[in-house]
Each structure stands twice: as structure tokens, then as C-alpha cells.
Amino acid sequence: MKQLTKKWLMIGIVAIVVIAAGGYAIANELFDRDSPMEEKVETIFDDDVDVDDVDDDDHFESKNNTQKAVQSPQPKAVKVDFNSAMKTALADAKTGFVTDIELDFDNNQPHYDIEIAENNTQKSYIIDATTGQIISSMVENEDDYPITEPKQKMADIIALIGNKYKGAQIKDISLDSDFPNQMVYDVTIIADNLEKEIIISADDASVISEKLDD
Structure with a gap:
């Protein structure tokens, strides 16, 4: 077992x-x-x-x-020149003469800032540089503003710049009564991608000085 x-x-x-x-x-x-x-x-x-x-x-x-x-929007094209913008402002003002004009951009929208003087009155205009329409206008009385109308008008200075500085773009022109012994136009242009400052006599349209802007 x-x-x-x-x-x-x-x-x-x-x-x-x-x-x-x-x-x-x-x-x-x-x-x-x-x-x-x-x-x-x-x-x-x-x-x-x-x-x-x-x-x-x-x-x-x-x-x-x-x-x-996503690119920034491009500035609108300038379709209205300095002379046309001045004529629009002068036609609305009826009297006076242009002392300042500047091409400026606001939110890529080009416009002209224009000032017209008559005795103690200063009229300011903003002109659309694309359509030529008046965007806004304003009238101010200035007791210390009186300025004598110069022999050379703003239109004469614009013509001079166009002839002397071929292809240059005008940035601004301003009548200056504080220059020693005479009135002058302070002009800023852009030529060959360089900004140039020019002083022109308001009596005979002679070029007093010019220099590149620093």
C-alpha cells in the first residue's frame, strides 16, 4: 500500500x-x-x-x-495739390491771404492745415487732401496777430519751389514776420528722401538759406 x-x-x-x-x-x-x-x-x-x-x-x-x-493700412493717396487746397480755403474765407499751409496725415488720411490772415482775424481750415472738401474751419480774433500781406504770395513760393527743386515734395510753408528786417517764408520739402529746410524772402522770392534737417 x-x-x-x-x-x-x-x-x-x-x-x-x-x-x-x-x-x-x-x-x-x-x-x-x-x-x-x-x-x-x-x-x-x-x-x-x-x-x-x-x-x-x-x-x-x-x-x-x-x-x-496683418499689415498696417496704407496711407490714402494725396489727390489734391497745395494750390487747389488754398483756392478752396480762400474761396470760403472770401478775404485775406494764406500765411501757413501744411500737408499732414491723421490716421493715414491726408489733409491740409491752412491759415488765412486778415487784419486781426485768423481763419483756420482743414482740407481733405483726397477729396478737396473742407473738413472743418474756425475763426479766431487775435489782437497781437496783425500781419502785413507780403509782396510774394504763397502761390508764388509754391511755383518757385516747383521750378527750383524738381520732383521735391512740399511738406509745409509758413510766413514768418519775426525774421530780421524782412518777412520770409519757412519752407520744408522732401527731396531725394531727405528733408530740407529753406528760407525764402517774402519780398523778392530769393533763397536766403537752405539746409538739411537734422
Whole structure:
């Protein structure tokens, strides 16, 4: 009886060892095999991609490119010249003479600032440099403003500049009564991409001085 029991015990142990060895072999076979799932996992984790870098860098680069594409609006073209703007202002004022005229831009909209003097009265106009229409006007009384009408009118100075400085763009012209011994016109022009200041006699239209603006 004892021998029979011992015999069956040995058979059981052998069976357990065989089953264990078979399971180990099967497990090795499964994990050593290049299955589609394993390839998929390797593809996901082995690619040299930095997710954080892609998200941040691409986001900011895209944003910067969008900002570069948005450009500031271009200034409107000047379609009305100095003489035409002066005529519009003088026609509305009816009397007086032009002492100051300047081409200026406000929010890319070009306009002329014009001042007309008559005795103690100063009339100010803003003329649209695109349409030629009067944007606004104002009249002021100045006790210390009286100024004598010069021999050379503003239109004469504009003609002189056009002849003497070919292709130059006039920026502003202002009648100056404080110059020693005579009235003069202070003129600013842009020629060859350089800004130049010129002083012209209001008596005989001679050029007193000219220099590049610092």
C-alpha cells in the first residue's frame, strides 16, 4: 500500500513539472513573437517626437505668422495739390491771404492745415487732401496777430519751389514776420528722401538759406 501511494505521488510531481515547463515555453513564444500589437506600441513610444515642443513651438510660430500677415493700412493717396487746397480755403474765407499751409496725415488720411490772415482775424481750415472738401474751419480774433500781406504770395513760393527743386515734395510753408528786417517764408520739402529746410524772402522770392534737417 505504501509503495502504491509513493508511486502515484511521483507521477503527480512529474506531471506538475511537465506542465510548468510547457507553460514557460508557451509564454516565451508569445512574448518573443513580433506581434502587430507590439509593433504598434513600439511605433508610438519609439518615434523621436517631443509632443510638448510641437505643441508650443508650432503654436507660437503659427501665431507669429498670422501677426506678420496683418499689415498696417496704407496711407490714402494725396489727390489734391497745395494750390487747389488754398483756392478752396480762400474761396470760403472770401478775404485775406494764406500765411501757413501744411500737408499732414491723421490716421493715414491726408489733409491740409491752412491759415488765412486778415487784419486781426485768423481763419483756420482743414482740407481733405483726397477729396478737396473742407473738413472743418474756425475763426479766431487775435489782437497781437496783425500781419502785413507780403509782396510774394504763397502761390508764388509754391511755383518757385516747383521750378527750383524738381520732383521735391512740399511738406509745409509758413510766413514768418519775426525774421530780421524782412518777412520770409519757412519752407520744408522732401527731396531725394531727405528733408530740407529753406528760407525764402517774402519780398523778392530769393533763397536766403537752405539746409538739411537734422
